[in-house]
Amino acid sequence: MSREHGPVDQGRLLTALGLEGRLLAEAVHAAPTEAPVPACPGWSLGEVARHVGSLYRLVRRRLTDGRSPDDWPRDPEPGQSLQDFLETGLTELLDELAAHDPEEPADTWWPADRTYGFWRRRMLHETVVHRVDVEQAAGAEPHGVPDDVAIDGVDEVLTLWFGQKLPMLGLTGTKAGSVGVRTGAHSWIARAGPLTTEAWRCSAEEAEAADDVVTAGPAQIYLWLWGRASLTSVTVRGVHDQAAQLWALLRLATR
Structure with missing residues (x-):
């Protein structure tokens, strides 16, 4: 098993994922779901939120099953808000990632890194990029990205x-x-x-x-x-x- 280490400590990646996921959920709660997303032509703010919430669930299932699942929740439950859909999926994913050493083998799509650490990093940046999307769509004050x-x-x-x-x-x-x-x-x-x-x-x-x-x-x-x-x-x-x-x-x- 080969491992492609990034420049940032794995503990920091997991902590940052939690912080960024909550910023994303809060930004979604405060914004109109129909707002168009400038960087994703054809997508609304609500569609970006559903996409990320769905990915949280997909990755968690991939980690627990050892393969990419055939089916997973892609939309909120009836009556569930987009903010809760994001926060619930994030919490379950964080729990799964925190329960395993980042060097532990996991199913990924990058041959250079088939570990739990891959998903700490991948889902952090998925979250940051789409948090920026939501802020841009809403015209909100950007939170910036830590160096x-x-x-x-x-x-x-x-x-x-x-x-x-x-x-x-x-x-x-x-x-x-x-x-x-x-x-x-x-x-x-x-x-x-x-x-x-x-x-x-x-x-x-x-x-x-x-x-x-x-x-x-x-x-x-x-x-x-x-x-x-x-x-x-x-x-x-x-x-x-x-x-x-x-x-x-x-x-x-x-x-």
């Missing part, structure tokens, strides 16, 4: 979604090249083209040698890579082609 959570999320979106999910989907770039991504003391390379799609952590010097170099604060890089901030919200040094391709490929990987 350590954002750095972990940058690592996840590059190594998991760009480096793993795109090849799984058979999607590639059209022009070969590389992007250096730098925020705080952390750096990554994302390389794409017709023949390769990969990303890895690297030194600042290696990142600076890429065709394009993207820099910004951790939360801004995180939101940009997840398509929750505009193309112009980060600083790009270079010809911009590779940075634009990275952004576009991630929209395909994470949709």
Whole structure:
């Protein structure tokens, strides 16, 4: 069993998942469910809430059954609010994750990490991104993303979604090249083209040698890579082609 460790402690990931899940539920309670979600065309705020609440239940069943379930609750019970649907699913998932060591084997879709820790990380970022969606849809004051959570999320979106999910989907770039991504003391390379799609952590010097170099604060890089901030919200040094391709490929990987 191989394990792809992220830059943030597993205990912090679990604590952050609990905090972010409750922020999401509170934001859903305070917002109109029919509000459109800017980053998810065709989705309403209520549909995003049902999606996350359903995922909490799907992942818990996957962990307890050892495989992806054929069926699981996708909507609130009659009379159950969306806030309660989210909070109940979150509590059950947190209990299951907390009851197992993060290194314990679990069924996942990433060969580099088949452990309970994968789901601590994956569900944290699923929750953060959709909490941002709900705030944007409601026009609410954003809570922001803590720097350590954002750095972990940058690592996840590059190594998991760009480096793993795109090849799984058979999607590639059209022009070969590389992007250096730098925020705080952390750096990554994302390389794409017709023949390769990969990303890895690297030194600042290696990142600076890429065709394009993207820099910004951790939360801004995180939101940009997840398509929750505009193309112009980060600083790009270079010809911009590779940075634009990275952004576009991630929209395909994470949709």
